[in-house]
Amino acid sequence: MAHDRGLPEATQHFIDLEERFGAHNYKPLPVVIAKASGAWVTDVEGKRYLDCLGAYSAVNQGHCHPRIVAALVEQAQRVTLTSRAFRNDQLPLFEQQLCGLLGFERMLPMNSGAEAVETAIKMARRWGYEKRGIADGQAEIIVCHNNFHGRTTTIVSFSSDPLYRDGFGPFTPGFVSVPFGDLDALAAAITPRTCAFLVEPIQAEAGVLMPPDGYLAAAAQLCRDRGVLLLADEIQTGLGRTGYLLACEHERVRPDVAILGKALSGGVYPVSAVLSSSAVMSVFHPGSHGSTFGGNPLACAVARAALQVLVDEALPARAEALSGPLLSRLRAIRSPYIRAVRGRGLLIGIELDRLARPFCEALATRGVLCKETHDMVLRIAPPLVVSADDLEWAASQFAEVLAG
Numbered sequence: 268m269a270h271d272r273g274l275p276e277a278t279q280h281f282i283d284l285e286e287r288f289g290a291h292n293y294k295p296l297p298v299v300i301a302k303a304s305g306a307w308v309t310d311v312e313g314k315r316y317l318d319c320l321g322a323y324s325a326v327n328q329g330h331c332h333p334r335i336v337a338a339l340v341e342q343a344q345r346v347t348l349t350s351r352a353f354r355n356d357q358l359p360l361f362e363q364q365l366c367g368l369l370g371f372e373r374m375l376p377m378n379s380g381a382e383a384v385e386t387a388i389k390m391a392r393r394w395g396y397e398k399r400g401i402a403d404g405q406a407e408i409i410v411c412h413n414n415f416h417g418r419t420t421t422i423v424s425f426s427s428d429p430l431y432r433d434g435f436g437p438f439t440p441g442f443v444s445v446p447f448g449d450l451d452a453l454a455a456a457i458t459p460r461t462c463a464f465l466v467e468p469i470q471a472e473a474g475v476l477m478p479p480d481g482y483l484a485a486a487a488q489l490c491r492d493r494g495v496l497l498l499a500d501e502i503q504t505g506l507g508r509t510g511y512l513l514a515c516e517h518e519r520v521r522p523d524v525a526i527l528g529k530a531l532s533g534g535v536y537p538v539s540a541v542l543s544s545s546a547v548m549s550v551f552h553p554g555s556h557g558s559t560f561g562g563n564p565l566a567c568a569v570a571r572a573a574l575q576v577l578v579d580e581a582l583p584a585r586a587e588a589l590s591g592p593l594l595s596r597l598r599a600i601r602s603p604y605i606r607a608v609r610g611r612g613l614l615i616g617i618e619l620d621r622l623a624r625p626f627c628e629a630l631a632t633r634g635v636l637c638k639e640t641h642d643m644v645l646r647i648a649p650p651l652v653v654s655a656d657d658l659e660w661a662a663s664q665f666a667e668v669l670a671g
């Protein structure tokens with residue numbers, strides 16, 4: 268963005284500070300955001316941008332949603348943290364609301380998405396030992412090539428991306444990887460030691476990769492037949508993003524375990540959760556798992572409001588309604604660079620034949636923020652409150668930038 272002419276002074280100042288004092292584990296676009304509302308953000312220069320990333324689908328409800336912010340402020344003035352050594356009056360209500368909304372018997376609250384994935388892994392392993400009689404220390408979990416489940420040491424142990432793994436070993440054993448979307452490979456990988464299959468309904472980070480139609484339903488059936496738990500990582504695909512509260516619903520699949528994060532708090536506060544049945548959740552006993560901040564009253568109050576906004580504003584249906592027109596608009600773009608346009612709801616990927624980064628930079632100058640994923644894919648995942656007109660305008664910016 269305007270590299271040749273240099274960046275505006277305030278923007279440059281903040282970038283310099285961060286380059287000087289921060290770890291360089293991200294390579295952000297040179298836009299310094301100072302405030303946001305709905306689908307729009309404003310930088311320190313006062314320039315406005317349509318947010319087409321939506322904080323990796325954490326702000327499905329829109330930036331600074333007034334009801335969620337009000338819940339945060341109100342709860343912050345009462346009590347923020349009790350630890351789980353004592354009970355608080357928000358967690359029970361959050362548990363009831365989330366289980367009721369998604370149709371699960373029990374839930375376990377954590378903070379980050381990766382922690383929720385770790386929780387699901389521990390739960391599945393212990394279930395394998397206690398309920399399936401797998402020999403101690405032998406349980407295996409099947410994962411998919413190109414998965415993204417977070418950044419902890421165990422999770423990067425089963426990543427297929429050298430960028431996430433290199434230099435971080437030794438790795439946690441007990442994971443077997445199969446090609447995403449390949450049912451035969453999954454069937455062949457299941458052994459008596461397999462306790463679970465961990466999968467994203469759509470591989471968002473990998474480039475919005477969609478499995479063949481019917482894959483999830485068939486995988487769910489296979490897991491049921493072979494006594495393997497299906498763990499759906501819905502951290503990015505869940506909570507309305509693809510048109511349903513869970514992307515698994517597209518194939519009428521009810522996973523044994525659903526993992527949520529990101530939009531669970533509307534991007535206001537880190538809240539994640541694992542949902543499952545009483546039978547599976549019963550492997551946890553007091554002391555066997557926990558987190559100081561997990562289930563804290565501030566998080567629970569925020570998440571309750573975030574869930575209520577999803578329901579009251581019918582945001583899953585909104586994602587579904589906005590999807591078709593946007594996809595056709597993008598598919599109609601005449602561009603020498605576009606290889607494919609795919610997606611579901613408002614999780615859309617434009618796969619290019621070259622690096623997507625320069626296009627992101629060009630879009631930013633035009634007031635559209637989006638970020639490449641896996642080098643060659645432009646991901647479009649705006650807050651679900653975005654207007655049809657704003658999306659239409661964004662699509663015309665994509666069309667002009669990609670025209671060649």
Ligand SMILES: *Cc1c(COP(=O)(O)O)cnc(C)c1O
Binds near residue numbers: 379380418467471503
């Ligand atoms: C973002 C993400 C995670 C990790 O969540 P964090 O909050 O960053 O730890 C895990 N799985 C998927 C599918 C994600 O998109």
